Amino acid sequence: MSVTEARLRDCFLRGLAGESTAYHAFLQELSVHLRAFLRRRLSRLPDEVEDLVQETLLAVHNQRHTYDAGQPLTAWVHAIARYKLVDLLRRRAGRDALNDPLDDDIDLLAGSDTEAADARRDLAKLLARLPDKQRLPIMHMKLQGLSVAETARATGLSESAVKVGVHRGLKALAIMIRGGP
Amino acid sequence: MKTDELVAMLASSVEAVPLHSSERRHAIALACGLPVALALMVVFIGVRPDITEAVALPMFWMKLAFPAVLLAGGAFAAIRLSRPGGRMGVTAVALAAPVLAIWLLAAVTLAGAAPAEYGLLIFGQTWAACPFMIALLAVPLFVALIWAMQGLAPTRPALAGAVAGLVAGAGGALVYAPHCPEMAAPFLGAWYVLGMAIPAIAGALLGPRLLRW
Secondary structure (H helix, E strand, O other), X not given: OOHHHHHHHHHHHHHHXXXXXXXXXXXXXXXXXXXXXXXXXXXXXXXXXHHHHHHHXXXXXXXXXXXXXXXXXXXXXXHXXXXXXXXXXXXXXXXXXXXXXOOOHHHXXXXXXXXXXXXXXXXXXXXXXXXXXXXXXXHHHHHOOOOHHHHHHHHOOOHHHHHHHHHHHHHHHHHHHOOOO | OOHHHHHHHHHOOOOOOOXXXXXXXXXXXXXHHHHHHHHHHHHHHXXXXXXXXXXXXXXXXXXXXXXXXXXXXXXXXXXXXOOOOOOOOOHHHHHHHHHHHHHHHHHHHHHOOOHHHHHHHHHOOOOOOHHHHHHHHOHHHHHHHHXXXXXXXXXXXXXXXXXXXXXXXXXXXXXXXXXXXXXXXXHHHHHHXXXXXXXXXXXXXXXXXXXXO
8 A cells, every 4th residue: 555545545534534624635635646647638638627626526525425444545536536537528528538548546646736727617606506505504614614503503404404405515516517417 | 616625615514424335325225125025025916825835845945045145245246336446346256156056956957857847847837927027026126226326426337237236136036936936946047037137137228327426
C-alpha cells in the first residue's frame, strides 16, 4: 500500500466517522489526483476536465457509504472516476477522446495537478434549482456550516428532514449534472 | 462554483456514515421480497396437497437446496457488485456450482433410466407452467433488489442487474418448490434453470437503465 493510499484512506475513514477536517483534507487531495488522472484521459476535451473532477467528487461524496473498508480506497475511487468518465464519453459519444487504457488503477494517485481551470458548469446555479426542502438544508448546513439542529431551527424542518434534504439534494444535483434520470 | 468551494461544501458538517450499507440494503431486500413471494405462492397456487409425505423424500429437500444455495451465492455477488469496482470473485463459483451439480445429477439420472422414461423425467407434468411461475414469483424480490442497488453504486450495471435477476429467480424457485409436484433432477436442470434465467436476462437488459447513478 502506498503512502498516499494510506494517508488518503485514513482521512476518508475519519471523514466517514464524521470528522469534517479530515474529510476536507481527503477531498482536497483527491481532487488534485483526480484532475491529473482525468486530464490525461481527456486530452482532447480539456474543457471537460474540471466539470468531471467536480462530478466525480460529488459522486464520491454521495456514494461514500458504499466503500468497503476491506478494499483499497484507490480501487474504489478509480472505479467511480472511470464510471463517470465513461458516462461522460457516452453522453458525448466521443470515444475518440480515449487515448489511454482505462483499467490501470495503480496510477490514480501517481499524478497530481493543482491547477484547477474554471468549471464550465456552475454548481451554484444548479443548486438554486433544487426544491426548498433540499436547497435550504444544503445552504444552511453545507454552505454556512450550521449544525443539523441549527438548520432545523432556521428552516422549520425536523432534524431528520434536514438530513434527508441534504442527502437527496446532493443526489439530485448529481442527476441534474448528468442530464436527467 | 470552483472546485475548492465544492470541496468545502461537501466537507462541511459531515454526518457519520454507517459502513456495510450494501450488506444492509440487500438483507432488507431479501427480508421484504421473499415473504411477499411466499405469500403469493400460498394464496394463489398453494403448497402441494401431499406436502406432508413429500417432506420425507430427500429429493424434496434437494429441490429446496438447489435454489437456496444459488440465492445465497447470488446475494453475496450482488453485495459485491453494488460497490464501485466490485467484482464477483469467488461468488462466481458459488453461482456455477449448484447449476453444474444439478446438471450432473440430471445426467446420472438419465443415464440410469430407460429411454422411454426420458420424456417424463425431463418434462414431468408441469414443464409448461414451471418457468413462467418461477419468473412471476421472482418479481417481488427483483423489485426489492433493484431498490437496494439503486441506493448503492454498481459500476457494471448489466452484470449487477443480471445477478439481481438471478437472485430473484432463485428466490422464486425456492418459494415455488413447495407447490411443485415434480421430483426429477432433469426437470429441475431444465425448467427451474430456465425459470431463473428469465429474470436474470431481464435484469441484464434493465440494469443499465435502472441502475445509473
